[in-house]
Amino acid sequence: MSSVVVNAMLALAVGVIVVRRRSVAIVLVGAQSLALSIGALQLSSGRSGGFLLAALVLLSKAVVLPALLFALMRRTREARLVVAASGPLVRLAGAGALALFAVSVVPPLGLGNTHIEHAAVALVLIGIAIVVARRPAFFQLLGLIVAENGLSLLAVSVPGGLSYVIELGALFDLALVVTVAAAFAQRIHSELGTGDTELLRALRD
Amino acid sequence: MTSFVPILAAVVPALPLAGAVLPLLARTPNGADRVGLAVAFPTAAAALWLAVIALARGGQPALHGHWYLLDGASGVLLAVTGVVGLCSALVSPAYLRAHRHGSSSARDSGSWYYSALLLFWAALLAVPIAGNLAVVWLLVEATTAASALLVAFSGVREALEAGWKYLVLTTLGLSVALLGIVVLAVNQARAGRHGLSALDWHALQDAAHALPASATLVAFVLLLAGLATKIGWAPVHNWLPDAHSEAPAPISAMLSAALLPSVLLVAWRVKETLEPSVGAATTRVVFIGFGVASILVAVPFLWRALPWKRLLAYSSLEHMGVIALGIGFGTPLAIAGVVLHIAGHALAKSLGFYAALPLLRHDPAAASRAPGGVANASPSTAAAMGVSLVALAGLPPSPLFLSELLILLGGIAAGCALVSAIAVIGLALGFLGLLHALIEGVVGEGTPRPRGLPRAPERSIVALTAILGTALLALAATGLLLPGSSFVESLARGVL
Numbered sequence: 001m002s003s004v005v006v007n008a009m010l011a012l013a014v015g016v017i018v019v020r021r022r023s024v025a026i027v028l029v030g031a032q033s034l035a036l037s038i039g040a041l042q043l044s045s046g047r048s049g050g051f052l053l054a055a056l057v058l059l060s061k062a063v064v065l066p067a068l069l070f071a072l073m074r075r076t077r078e079a080r081l082v083v084a085a086s087g088p089l090v091r092l093a094g095a096g097a098l099a100l101f102a103v104s105v106v107p108p109l110g111l112g113n114t115h116i117e118h119a120a121v122a123l124v125l126i127g128i129a130i131v132v133a134r135r136p137a138f139f140q141l142l143g144l145i146v147a148e149n150g151l152s153l154l155a156v157s158v159p160g161g162l163s164y165v166i167e168l169g170a171l172f173d174l175a176l177v178v179t180v181a182a183a184f185a186q187r188i189h190s191e192l193g194t195g196d197t198e199l200l201r202a203l204r205d
Numbered sequence: 206m207t208s209f210v211p212i213l214a215a216v217v218p219a220l221p222l223a224g225a226v227l228p229l230l231a232r233t234p235n236g237a238d239r240v241g242l243a244v245a246f247p248t249a250a251a252a253l254w255l256a257v258i259a260l261a262r263g264g265q266p267a268l269h270g271h272w273y274l275l276d277g278a279s280g281v282l283l284a285v286t287g288v289v290g291l292c293s294a295l296v297s298p299a300y301l302r303a304h305r306h307g308s309s310s311a312r313d314s315g316s317w318y319y320s321a322l323l324l325f326w327a328a329l330l331a332v333p334i335a336g337n338l339a340v341v342w343l344l345v346e347a348t349t350a351a352s353a354l355l356v357a358f359s360g361v362r363e364a365l366e367a368g369w370k371y372l373v374l375t376t377l378g379l380s381v382a383l384l385g386i387v388v389l390a391v392n393q394a395r396a397g398r399h400g401l402s403a404l405d406w407h408a409l410q411d412a413a414h415a416l417p418a419s420a421t422l423v424a425f426v427l428l429l430a431g432l433a434t435k436i437g438w439a440p441v442h443n444w445l446p447d448a449h450s451e452a453p454a455p456i457s458a459m460l461s462a463a464l465l466p467s468v469l470l471v472a473w474r475v476k477e478t479l480e481p482s483v484g485a486a487t488t489r490v491v492f493i494g495f496g497v498a499s500i501l502v503a504v505p506f507l508w509r510a511l512p513w514k515r516l517l518a519y520s521s522l523e524h525m526g527v528i529a530l531g532i533g534f535g536t537p538l539a540i541a542g543v544v545l546h547i548a549g550h551a552l553a554k555s556l557g558f559y560a561a562l563p564l565l566r567h568d569p570a571a572a573s574r575a576p577g578g579v580a581n582a583s584p585s586t587a588a589a590m591g592v593s594l595v596a597l598a599g600l601p602p603s604p605l606f607l608s609e610l611l612i613l614l615g616g617i618a619a620g621c622a623l624v625s626a627i628a629v630i631g632l633a634l635g636f637l638g639l640l641h642a643l644i645e646g647v648v649g650e651g652t653p654r655p656r657g658l659p660r661a662p663e664r665s666i667v668a669l670t671a672i673l674g675t676a677l678l679a680l681a682a683t684g685l686l687l688p689g690s691s692f693v694e695s696l697a698r699g700v701l
Contacts (some may be wrong), residue, residue, distance in 0.1 A: 106423070107423060109388045109420050109423060110388065110392040110395055110417055110420040124380060124384055127377075127380070128380075131373055131377060137369065140373055144373070144376055144380070147377065147380045148380060150384075151383050151387060154387045154388075154391070155387050155390070158387070158394045159394045160399045162390050163339070163400045163401040163403075163404075165339075165401045166339045166401060169339070170343070170383065173350075176347065176350045177349065177350055177376050180372060181373075184353070187357070187360070191362055191365055192362075197369065201366075203370075203447045203451070205515070
């Protein structure tokens with residue numbers, strides 16, 4: 001997979017942690033999924049038909065997930081933007097630190113391409129960081145998708161391709177989890193009048 | 206008898222999976238109850254049949270086919286999940302009746318409840334018999350999707366918070382575990398082993414010694430860290446007390462008694478699979494570390510005046526820690542303790558959660574504060590709570606007394622006397638905490654029973670107390686036969 005695609009995926013993930021508007025974040029995640037599927041299609045020549053199928057499913061994910069997320073956004077309109085716990089520069093610095101951490105700490109994973117290995121681990125960490133740093137349930141859902149895109153990046157880069165059964169299964173699971181999470185986000189919004197998970201803090205010991 | 210195994214292994218998860226559609230066709234809440242039970246009985250029977258086949262093989266090698274793996278550990282988990290799933294289905298009508306009275310939004314949601322319960326149960330039953338690490342991951346992730354909906358079933362704000370936290374944290378944890386699986390797949394592919402079969406438990410075990418040590422170590426750490434989130438091991442247990450306390454009581458029982466040990470079995474299999482490459486010392490340190498941390502984090506909460514289900518949730522944290530210690534020690538004595546502990550904890554903990562149904566019925570405020578003097582208001586509920594607490598605390602003749610003793614002796618036999626000593630202190634403090642809860646919550650002063658409450662839920666808790674209490678005693682007696690048995694010796698050699 002070309003380094004341009006990989007770097008684009010990283011930049012788009014960092015964008016999700018910084019932007020304020022949900023619509024912009026959906027576009028960024030959709031673009032990231034699209035970049036991933038383009039990279040997978042590039043690799044599909046000389047590989048099995050199953051791998052091509054998996055790459056096409058990734059492409060459909062880049063279309064279906066943003067459509068689902070836009071529908072969810074329309075059903076959960078926010079009266080005003082949720083106030084962030086920290087500023088965009090702090091979040092950007094945090095994401096940069098995580099990416100550097102991934103590069104410096106993670107040993108070779110066996111792929112033979114350290115750039116992809118580091119990028120994949122960094123994407124998973126940035127996905128986790130989005131969940132931790134962003135208060136709206138909607139952004140936390142996007143964080144899960146960013147982390148999953150990091151996993152898919154590593155998976156499609158496996159020599160000969162990872163079993164398409166695993167990739168399709170993982171995508172099915174992602175669709176399941178995103179659907180359930182979307183249902184939750186809608187219920188949270190109807191209960192609280194906002195998707196701000198900071199207001200869900202009743203359970204403490 | 207083993208010729209039936211491939212068919213039966215497919216039937217066990219397929220029954221609740223197919224049956225999950227049927228409650229949606231029911232026209233009335235009572236119809237949904239009947240359909241739920243009609244699917245539950247054959248499912249439990251099939252699971253127990255398969256469990257008996259696995260357990261009857263004693264120390265013989267595991268049975269495995271193209272997609273399944275059936276060993277002694279599978280047998281224990283199938284039996285536990287079959288029994289707890291059936292009991293949860295049996296008490297669900299009582300929960301749903303009370304819920305319908307209390308919430309108009311949930312009036313027609315019984316059908317969805319049973320569908321989600323059956324899907325959750327199907328995934329749980331498939332986890333211990335799946336023969337492939339990637340497939341097991343998919344199944345564990347499926348349990349999250351189904352059970353998160355159930356955790357938030359009541360629809361109140363606290364349940365939404367618990368369900369959301371559970372969904373997000375465990376999904377993130379499982380993403381980390383999947384990263385570990387992909388790292389293993391990468392290294393298998395580089396060694397020329399491609400496709401799904403490269404991630405079969407046996408294929409991984411056979412290849413582990415030839416895998417690069419550093420990459421395998423990374424995979425092991427990622428897998429264990431991710432699975433720990435789902436097992437609820439400290440320090441990644443934040444979702445556990447919330448989900449267990451806010452879920453409907455029958456679902457809390459399935460989460461604690463079946464889900465946590467099922468995922469723990471996956472972690473155990475990962476340990477056995479990758480140990481040739483990672484080294485026994487490393488795997489032992491990781492399991493013992495999670496075990497000690499979980500016990501020590503749980504103990505202070507067992508001393509606090511917590512709502513009943515929340516207290517049981519922290520007790521789950523402690524007991525998952527005990528099981529982790531036993532697997533970490535790995536000696537035959539400790540493994541005998543692990544087997545007994547999984548079964549004993551499941552019976553005692555599920556009885557405790559079922560007791561929450563009549564408890565909350567006669568004292569709804571007990572959902573948000575510690576119960577007091579339940580014996581005055583409802584002797585039968587108090588009896589169920591008492592049996593559960595005595596068993597969970599490890600008071601003889603509880604099977605958990607014997608299992609904890611075996612695990613600690615196994616630790617000493619493994620040369621981990623200091624860890625065993627720390628665990629003894631933690632368990633003793635936990636024991637006193639639960640005894641305190643028993644005296645204050647069950648026996649102490651309380652409010653009299655409200656007039657006009659129907660007796661039906663109490664009759665069912667009396668029956669469950671008698672059945673599960675007898676099963677606990679039988680388990681304690683059986684436990685005496687475990688040390689030195691070929692069954693345990695076989696498990697101590699590896700759960701594959």
